[in-house]
Amino acid sequence: MATSGQEQATDKRRVILDAAVKVFAREGFYGCRVADIADEAGVAYGLVYHYFRSKDEILDTLFLERWDLMLEEIARVDAEPAPAREKLAAIAGFIVDSYRYDPDLMKVIIVDVTRAANSFGLSHLEKIREAYGLIGGIVESAQQRGELRSDITPTFAAMAFYGAVEQVLSGWIFDILPEAAEDYDQAKEFIVSTICDGLEQR
Amino acid sequence: MATSGQEQATDKRRVILDAAVKVFAREGFYGCRVADIADEAGVAYGLVYHYFRSKDEILDTLFLERWDLMLEEIARVDAEPAPAREKLAAIAGFIVDSYRYDPDLMKVIIVDVTRAANSFGLSHLEKIREAYGLIGGIVESAQQRGELRSDITPTFAAMAFYGAVEQVLSGWIFDILPEAAEDYDQAKEFIVSTICDGLEQR
Amino acid sequence: MATSGQEQATDKRRVILDAAVKVFAREGFYGCRVADIADEAGVAYGLVYHYFRSKDEILDTLFLERWDLMLEEIARVDAEPAPAREKLAAIAGFIVDSYRYDPDLMKVIIVDVTRAANSFGLSHLEKIREAYGLIGGIVESAQQRGELRSDITPTFAAMAFYGAVEQVLSGWIFDILPEAAEDYDQAKEFIVSTICDGLEQR
Amino acid sequence: MATSGQEQATDKRRVILDAAVKVFAREGFYGCRVADIADEAGVAYGLVYHYFRSKDEILDTLFLERWDLMLEEIARVDAEPAPAREKLAAIAGFIVDSYRYDPDLMKVIIVDVTRAANSFGLSHLEKIREAYGLIGGIVESAQQRGELRSDITPTFAAMAFYGAVEQVLSGWIFDILPEAAEDYDQAKEFIVSTICDGLEQR
DNA sequence: CATGAATGAGAATTCATTCAT
DNA sequence: CATGAATGAATTCTCATTCAT
Incomplete structure (x- = not known):
């Protein structure tokens, strides 16, 4: 019991x-x-x-708990036999939902973990690199399959994608973007569409 | 004088x-x-x-000096009768060059100011919003001229664009992206091409 | 039992x-x-x-167990009808052997109890005084019997004797004196010989 | 001025x-x-x-200031062309006077420095060894000149001498020995006489 | 007897800021 | 302008002791 x-x-x-x-x-x-x-x-x-052990360790724990969840999710998504666009949509969706479900935690991770990265040494950075690496891997295979352009390096593409996602969360955190129920779903679409299709009129 | x-x-x-x-x-x-x-x-x-007057004021000064320069640059760029793509390229170029010229300063602005905007009263947040607003304005007029898609809100587009730029700088700051002379110029192209054309093969 | x-x-x-x-x-x-x-x-x-009951009580217990043993030993030695020199030798021998048998315990007693006697209420100090008193008593009777010089006060003599013994242990504790099996026995002789016969050539 | x-x-x-x-x-x-x-x-x-820098450093400073003075004094004494007995008398006198002049400081050095020796690492121990070494040197040359017995090792003799001196100060500190003006001078004589001549009747 | 989580008063140390010179 | 000693509030972290199980 x-x-x-x-x-x-x-x-x-x-x-x-x-x-x-x-x-x-x-x-x-x-x-x-x-x-x-x-x-x-x-x-x-x-x-x-x-x-x-310390105040730092609390932040550390919080970050790792959530980040590991995200790494698992990215790995799971990557294992599916789906087009890159769908994989990126799933990842963006996961992150957006993480924020929707627990905005405080995501705020802490985005705002405080990065800021403290200086003092926290390297363990965080490794974890963060790991995420970029996984996303870069998704891009790379899609490039090989001809789904995505090959003239942009995978790592760079991963940064642009993740940067767009994170900035959307920042927009919500800092009250720059509207934050109603429908905005979360719209954001997922916007992110993928922007990154995959581009902003220009076709 | x-x-x-x-x-x-x-x-x-x-x-x-x-x-x-x-x-x-x-x-x-x-x-x-x-x-x-x-x-x-x-x-x-x-x-x-x-x-x-205080330690805070030093950071304030540093931030404002550079950020005001950026706001001026964005305004100047916006005043030109050029396509949005060129305007965004100019802005990305300015920010990348700011980093190339003074990486420490940009690191401080990104890590200690931008990410911590709500710790520092509201004046910084206003300034940051102003930048997004200007970029959003560029997008908006381009949408009206039919240059850019209209189904993505201008503010959102501004966030995606700025997020991609900032993440590239973060990549350099945290040694995730390679940082050689040619990478700076390449980054400018990549950012604009990714955001304007999208990652997908056409 | x-x-x-x-x-x-x-x-x-x-x-x-x-x-x-x-x-x-x-x-x-x-x-x-x-x-x-x-x-x-x-x-x-x-x-x-x-x-x-407390951390202090542990130290108290440790000290008293061993110190009471020493007091008993001194009393037993004193009761024998032997010359002062032999009595002092027996006492020095007991203390040296205590160290040989359990150096950690003697280190604790010397470093943490004896030297800090006034931090721990007065009970320890009383016990310590008791030891000096007993040794002083041995000296005093020997002076009355004409075995030892009478121009040095018994209490002073006790201090000199005990000081020499304790300093030898300190020498071992702090790695100043060599500490091989034969050194223990030699130390007993040296202590008594130095204190009883003096360092000067006769 | x-x-x-x-x-x-x-x-x-x-x-x-x-x-x-x-x-x-x-x-x-x-x-x-x-x-x-x-x-x-x-x-x-x-x-x-x-x-x-810390509370420890204060104790450290106090110890070193005084101990260095003592080392200098021992060196000065040793340089004189006097018999060992006089040299030892001068050293005992210096230490006794140090106590007479500033009992609080000597109490701190005897009681607290030794107790903290565990945490203070090795620098103190080196200094303390140095003192024993100098005293041992005095004994050694006196042995070579035939002034002192040669069957007691110089280091051991130094320990016995210093132990007796320190214990006398402890006696004053812990109210075991009487502490009147005349006791200080008497102590100097007693220490040297005990250590050099021995306690036994001749 | 045994366990180890829970408590909270303390203490060292830090550091932004002030101020006399 | 320039200096760096002086101030003291704020905070983290420690650890002896208690207590419910």
Whole structure:
């Protein structure tokens, strides 16, 4: 009975992590104190340090949890025998949905992880490179199959694609883009259409 | 008159700003101390506060100097009677060249300002929105002239374009993209071609 | 009855004390955490507090166990009808052997207890004084019997004697004196000979 | 005029050091807070860290200042063409006077430096070894000249001598030995007489 | 007895900012 | 303008101790 599906209330580690997402999103990684996280989680200060070595490690954990999910998703998508356009659509869709489902977490990852990349050394960068590598791989095979143009390097294409996706999230985060229910679905289409078809009139 | 020959060596304010760029780029805004800036500049601690009200103001100054230049450039480009594609190429070129000329400064702007726009009051956000607005304006008129597709909203198009540009710079900053002399020029072409023509084979 | 054959493995209290000796010796009383002791002992954190009221009490216990043994030994030695020289030799021998048998424990006693006697309330200090008093008593009676010079006060003589002994242990602890099997026996002789006969050529 | 002999009032570094001696002596190195030192010194908290990297470094500095003085004194004494007995008397006298002149400082050095030796790594130990080496050297040459017995190793003799001296100071520190004006001079004689002549009646 | 999660008061250290010279 | 000592609030992290199971 202790391991049934729904005992959220007692997994303090999870509670702390979820609280951290809220607090980081609200005040920024540098703008909040560990005490804020403990307060938000409703636990004692010290418990945060029982589960995490440092404030950094909390951000780290948050990033890795989500990023690994994304890497898995990209790998899964890549394994399907579908055209590149559909694969890119699935990836964009996954990221957009990640934001829709948990905007705070994605805000933290986009805003705070990148900013802290300086101090976090290299482990994050490796993970991030991995994502670009996978996307680049999708582009590359599509180029070999003649689906995509070959005069743009795969890595560059991956950057342009991911940059467009991330900037859309940034647009939502910073209230530059409208953020209604229908905008999420529209964004997925727009991203793929822009990157695959281009902005120019045909 | 401000740039006559021999006062360069004594324009401590400039020296401090340049030192701040190096230090912010190396250690991040939060990762460095005001003392590091003074050290890097080779001036006394207190002098930093003679010229700047606060550490924030240094970053502000750095950002505004460059961003205003970019806004001016975008406005100038927009005023020309050229096709949107050329205008976007000019803007991408300006940003890429900004990075080529002063990568540290662009790193600071992208990592410490752009990504953290909501930590710094609203003035930065306004400036950033202004840039997107100008680019969106370029897209919009091109749509009206029939140059660009009209089914993608101008703001969205602006985000995709700027996102691609920024991600390329991020790629250089974080050693994901190769960064040789020819890569800069190639990047300009790739960005415009990707965003305007799309990745798909025609 | 307390030492019957098979309970050794389960005397957790003893295991904790022995672990504490190792940890205190290695990291110092202030330099280690209670968790380190539990880890070294291979028991659960909380068990330490089942057997001991506090971290201090562990050190207290360690000190008192050994120091009381020494006090008993000194008293036993003193009760013998032997010359002072032999009594001092026996005491020096006991202390040196204590170190030889359990160097970590003696290191802890010398470094963390004896030198810090005034941090730990007064009970330790009393115990320490008691030892000096006993040794002083040995000197005093020997002076009355004409064995030892009477122009040096007994308390002072006790300090000089004990100081020489402790410094030899310190020399071993801090790797200043060589520490081979033969050095222990030699040390006993040297101590007594130096203190009783003096360093000068006769 | 800024470097005249008596401007104590403005050398804050010195003020902090002197305050630290008082506070360490009163509460122990581990028993006091950096705030106590700042308060005792009458300076702002942060100034302590302006002059010293850490609490440890304060203790370090205190130790080295005094120990170097002692090393110099031993070297000076050793350079004189006097019998070993006189040299040892001079050294004992110097240490006893150090205590008489500044008991708090010597208490800190004897009680806290040794205890912290674990954490302070090796630099202290080197310094301490140096002192023993110098004293051992005095003994050794005296042995060669036939002044002192040769069957006791010089290093051991140095330990016994220094141990006796230090224990006398400990006796004062812990209120085991009487501490009146005449006791200081008597102690010097007692130490040398005990170590050189021995306790036994001749 | 045994476990280890939970608590929270402390303490060291940092560092932006001020200010006297 | 220039210097760098002085200030002290803010924060992270530590760790002895408690307690529910």
